[in-house]
Amino acid sequence: MDQFLAFGIVGLSTAAIYAVIGSGLVLTYVTTGVFNFAHGAAGMLAAFTYWQLSAGWGWPVPVALAVVLLVLAPAFGLFVERVLLRPVQHLGEAERMVMMVALLSGLIAAARWVWDPNVARPLPTFFADRTPLHWGSVTITWHQVLTMVVAVAVAAGLWALLNRTRTGAEMRATVDDRALAGLTGADPVRANRVAWVLGTQLAAVGGILIAPAVALDAQQLSLLIVSAYTAAIFGRLRSLPLTFLGAVVVGCMESYLTGYLPQNAYLPGLRLAAPALLLFVALLLFPHRRLRGRDRRLAPVPLPSMRGALLFAASIVVVGVVLATVLQGKDLITLGPLLPLGMVALSYVPLAGYAGQISLCQLSMAGIGAVVWAHLGAHGQPWALLVAVLVAALAGALVALPALRLSGVYLALGTAAFTVVLDRWLFTLPSFSVFGVRISLFDQGSLEVSGPSLLGLRLDGDRELMVFSAVCLALVSLGVAVLRRGRFGRRLIALRDSEAAYATLGGNLLVARVAVFALAAGIAGFGGALYGMQLRTITADQFNLVAGLPIFLIAVIGGLGCVGNGLFAGTAFVGPNILLGLASWTQNVVAILPALAGMGLGHSPDGIVPRLRRDWEPAARDRIVLPALLCALALAWLLRVLDAVNGWVLLVGALVVASALRAYAAARRDSPAEPEIPVEWWGVRRPWRAEDGEVLARGIARG
Incomplete structure (x- = not known):
């Protein structure tokens, strides 16, 4: 029984951290309609920064905490809201999600760049020098007590903010209808800004509290968010009490699996994967409301012609042959996974x-x-x-x-x-x-x-x-x-x-x-x-x-x-x-x-490939430029095969020649402006195209 209680205390302290992180996730989503995949990475970055200030540079712990939680975390939240998300606010849900996934990947890469992953960085617990509390034979550290107190304070503070203040009402109203909220005197931009600041601060608190219990590793700390995801899904991305309940379930499950999972070669990974399994089950079993901010911006899907598809397939083969004959040694090994x-x-x-x-x-x-x-x-x-x-x-x-x-x-x-x-x-x-x-x-x-x-x-x-x-x-x-x-x-x-x-x-x-x-x-x-x-x-x-x-x-x-x-x-x-x-x-x-x-992504939401196709289409259709470009590339390839030039000369030379010919083709095409032909004259005043049928069908369907 004592062992059961001990693992329960550990589980509850871990659950408190998951609750803090998950509540920040729910707060951001309820207010802005954006699911922050980078929430855990923000906590990871805060934990590394706190280690750098306190352990790396020797700052006093209170000063380091104040700088991270009251200065750097809010500044980072404002940066995300202003620089990353506001330009894509008018885009669909998928584009905003991609922005968050990009931020997650970027923060992990940046942390590995700044802090060498091969160097150990132990982070001491809070109040490690104080005598732990004893409840029978169960020992409770002051770090665990602090964690639980913080979780309770966060729960009470967020409930009061969202349900008893005008700012909370603005935050909840903004995501439902930004325009209508603005007509009532609310400020949607301010509401989003407050949500991102608070959400980032909660992620920072959770990251700093959990870092002493795990290795200070960028990937591991960022993926701890999977457990917070599970807690947030328990709350169906809107209920803070249910989110805290989900955190308790996840934390205790992890703790008891650690203590009571049978020892064999097949089960150790189950403990690590248990939060993800529980997340998957929760997604399937719990009812979900319609997603806020559902994507209604549907980009058209290009219809490739068979001639173009065949030419492109042939081009891929040519690229493979060129790479195989031009590259040597380690360059060939480095670029081998490209295709x-x-x-x-x-x-x-x-x-x-x-x-x-x-x-x-x-x-x-x-x-x-x-x-x-x-x-x-x-x-x-x-x-x-x-x-x-x-x-x-x-x-x-x-x-x-x-x-x-x-x-x-x-x-x-x-x-x-x-x-x-x-x-x-x-x-x-x-x-x-x-x-x-x-x-x-x-x-x-x-x-x-x-x-x-x-x-x-x-x-x-x-x-x-x-x-x-x-x-x-x-x-x-x-x-x-x-x-x-x-x-x-x-x-x-x-x-x-x-x-x-x-x-x-x-x-x-x-x-x-x-x-x-x-x-x-x-x-x-x-x-x-x-x-x-x-x-x-x-x-x-x-x-x-x-x-x-x-x-x-x-x-x-x-x-x-x-x-x-x-x-x-x-x-x-x-x-x-x-x-x-x-x-x-x-x-x-x-x-x-x-x-x-x-x-x-916000600068080119439809993708780079369509833009490249539009930019290079004049060269591909020009009867002078296209043969000249092919001959120039073939000559450059031959010089490289004969070892007359090295790879960098080949690459730079090919890019310069191709860019010059593309500009020449664009200038030739833009000289006489071709008048736009009305849809009823397609096939009469200009040749009928393969994609015209689908364009007309979609226009009739919309009408």
Whole structure:
């Protein structure tokens, strides 16, 4: 009984921290309608800053706390509200969520840059020099007492603020209808500002209180927010009392699992994954109100022509051949994952771009494909690659089934929880048997991966794998383009536009969502198998949630509805790694680039790929510029193959020539302005285009 009480005290003290963090999350969402995925990262940053001031520079603890909680945390909250979120306030829910995911990824990368993750930074508990309290045989530290007192004070203060003050009424009214709240004399900007300041302060309090109990690690502290997510979902993102109840459930569950979970090789990861499992169950079981700020800004999905899709597929193959013949040594190894990870990013196009389903577990699906290929394709059997795709597709379908009632933020949370469960538990399991079938994942270590054998040839060299990956990405990109032009692609876009209308008109939501999740997971699994071939050795850490966030960000930045997003995302994500050969410090710059690009999403909400297409279309259609550009690039490639120039001269020269020719083509095209032709004269005064039919159909439907 004494042991049970001791673990209960530990659980309640942890629950108090989760309650503080979760209440800040609920406060921000109730007031602004934005789910702050970076809430835990803000607490992590506050904990590191507090350590730097108190332990690193020797400041007195009260002064360090005052600076962090009363100066730096409010300033950071104001920065997020003013610089990051206010420019995208008019955009949809997905864009605001991407901004928060970018902030999460950026804060983790920035913390690793400033504070070396290989250096231990112990943080002492508060009042460590005072004699603990004793309740029978149970010992209670003053740090635990402080934590519980803070949690109670936060609960009382937030309830009074939201229900007994004019500022609280403004904060609650703003998210329901900003314009109407403004007409009543409320200030929506001030309400949002107050919410972000208080929310960031609560995250800082939670981060500082929990840091002494765990390692001061950027990723671990940021992902502790999963437990606070669970508490907030218990409160259905609006009830502070239920959020505190959820925190108690999570904290005590973690504590009692630590004390009473049987000791064997299969269960240690369960304790780490338990909050994510509970989050997933809570999302499925608890009723949810319609999400506030639901996205009604639906961007059109480009309709690729077959000629353009074929040319683009051929271009991917050419890119692969050029990279395989131009790159050498470590540069070839560094850029090897470019095309495989591009395929993982391409899986977001049918899933999020066409069907509007937000998923944060695509890199985990890639990990499943890599594991299956590593075990079954050890001798290069081509059929093992097909099995890897099918197993990943089956995993995607299994994720889709319980997630059928989730959408928007809830779906993103559910898929993130699935990723955490895989990373912390399932991927760490040793080999086990199911109905006599031996199943082995990473087997608590790393896996050796080899290339395939095709037509009697073993593709196991870096150059061969680069070309093979290019051919695979080209075929999958062509397939995604065909999907967009087909009936199923149109159904997916209708599903994105309105699930209710889709079902009313006879569409089967179950079949459509399961099919698109399976398709996207299969594409990601294919890319994961190719990724493993390039790396030669894979570990579970390469497929965790934090590793997958930058790929998701770059896919969104590129434009989720564009078939060319795969090549763009792979190039944007892996391409900057070439800088690592210049100086070691560039590793931190490369790590933070995706987050910075994601934070700039408001300047190009429709994606970069459509903009690039518009900018380069004059050169592609010019009968003089296009042949000149192709000849210049071919000459540069030949000079590099003959070793007449090095790689940097080739890259800079090609960019300069291409940019000059593009500017020349744009000038030639802009000289005589072509008058706009009314819709009723399409096909008469100008040739009929492939996309005109869909444009007219959408116009008639809106009318």
